[in-house]
Amino acid sequence: DVKVTQSSRYLVKRTGEKVFLECVQDMDHENMFWYRQDPGLGLRLIYFSYDVKMKEKGDIPEGYSVSREKKERFSLILESASTNQTSMYLCASSLSGTGTYEQYFGPGTRLTVT
Amino acid sequence: AQSVSQHNHHVILSEAASLELGCNYSYGGTVNLFWYVQYPGQHLQLLLKYFSGDPLVKGIKGFEAEFIKSKFSFNLRKPSVQWSDTAEYFCASLTGTASKLTFGTGTRLQVTL
Numbered sequence: 001d002v003k004v005t006q007s008s009r010y011l012v013k014r015t016g017e018k019v020f021l022e023c024v025q026d027m028d029h030e031n032m033f034w035y036r037q038d039p040g041l042g043l044r045l046i047y048f049s050y051d052v053k054m055k056e057k058g059d060i061p062e063g064y065s066v067s068r069e070k071k072e073r074f075s076l077i078l079e080s081a082s083t084n085q086t087s088m089y090l091c092a093s094s095l096s097g098t099g100t101y102e103q104y105f106g107p108g109t110r111l112t113v114t
Numbered sequence: 115a116q117s118v119s120q121h122n123h124h125v126i127l128s129e130a131a132s133l134e135l136g137c138n139y140s141y142g143g144t145v146n147l148f149w150y151v152q153y154p155g156q157h158l159q160l161l162l163k164y165f166s167g168d169p170l171v172k173g174i175k176g177f178e179a180e181f182i183k184s185k186f187s188f189n190l191r192k193p194s195v196q197w198s199d200t201a202e203y204f205c206a207s208l209t210g211t212a213s214k215l216t217f218g219t220g221t222r223l224q225v226t227l
Contacts, residue, residue, distance in 0.1 A: 004157075031213050040123070042204060042219040043158075050213075058214070090158065094213050101146065101213045105158040 003027070004106035006091050012112045019078040021109050023091030030096035032074035033103065034058075034066060037088040046089075049074055050096060081113045116141045118207050120218035127195050128226050135190040135221050137179075137205030146208035147188040148215065149179055153201045161203070164188065175199070200225045 007022035025032065031050050035043040035058075045058030047066040055066050063085060067075045074093075078085055088110050092103040117140045127133060139147065149161040162173025169181040179190045188205060205218040 033214075035217075040219060042120075043206075043215075043217040045214060045216075048214060092158075096213065101208055102148070102160050102163065103213070103215060105150075107157050 004091055004093055004104050006089075006106040006109050008109050009107060010110050010112075012114065013078075013081050014114055015082060017078075017081050017113075019081050019111065019113075021076040021078075021089055021091075021111070023074045023076070023093075023106055024072050025074075025091075025093040025104070026072065027093065027095075027104070028071065029093035029104075030071070031094045031103075032068065033092040033094075034064075034074065034076045035090045035092065036060070037090055037108070043090065046076065078111075081111075083113050085111065086113045087111060116207060116209050116216050118205050118216050118218040120203075120205055120221050122221045123219070124222045124224070126224045126226065129197055130194050133190070133192040133195045133199070133223070135203055135205075135223070137188045137190065137218060138186050139188065139205075139207045140186065141207055141209070145181070145183075147179075147181060148206040148208070149173065149177070149188075149190050150204045150206060150217075151201050152204070158204070161190070195223075195225050197225045197227055199223060 004025045033048040034046045049055045049068040065077045091106040094103045119138045147164045152158045164171045164181045172178045206215040
């Protein structure tokens with residue numbers, strides 16, 4: 001069973017703080033993704049990574065950065081948190097190559113920036 | 115850019131009613147489509163997927179979806195819903211590269227007893 005874990009379920013931070021969200025997957029997946037989920041907007045891709053130290057911007061990368069130093073771990077960084085980054089953040093992973101491209105999701109981190 | 119549209123934002127049904135949730139995609143090339151479900155307080159999980167072959171796809175928990183290429187649609191159906199189907203449902207399309215998914219805005223389904 002694929003397991004994707006995220007470091008916190010709930011997080012409260014102050015405006016201007018640097019915030020780290022951690023994601024770990026245990027199935028040796030090449031691809032990892034960070035989304036934010038907002039009511040009425042669905043899931044929007046922030047960044048993704050298809051290999052260690054490789055990253056690509058998604059649809060809404062502004063105000064975020066990522067780090068992937070090890071295959072199983074993908075970190076999302078909010079350099080200076082702002083109130084409009086209050087959201088649910090979801091991490092996902094998937095295999096690369098041919099075949100199924102199913103993404104497996106973590107439980108999410110609900111971040112509140114005050 | 116590729117897009118996925120879900121026109122039903124909030125659907126309320128009584129138990130045993132039939133369900134159909136709409137999904138339209140914009141991509142004109144090779145199409146890979148998914149329905150994900152998010153039960154209250156739980157992870158997003160895969161309901162079903164379409165890659166090729168039979169356009170009628172069966173998934174978990176009695177759900178099915180039909181891929182209609184001419185209509186750019188991939189609607190989700192269930193003949194008889196249960197209270198436990200209360201959840202948010204997301205349609206998604208695989209983009210051309212790197213296993214990226216484009217999600218619709220989601221449909222919140224509420225099933226009443």
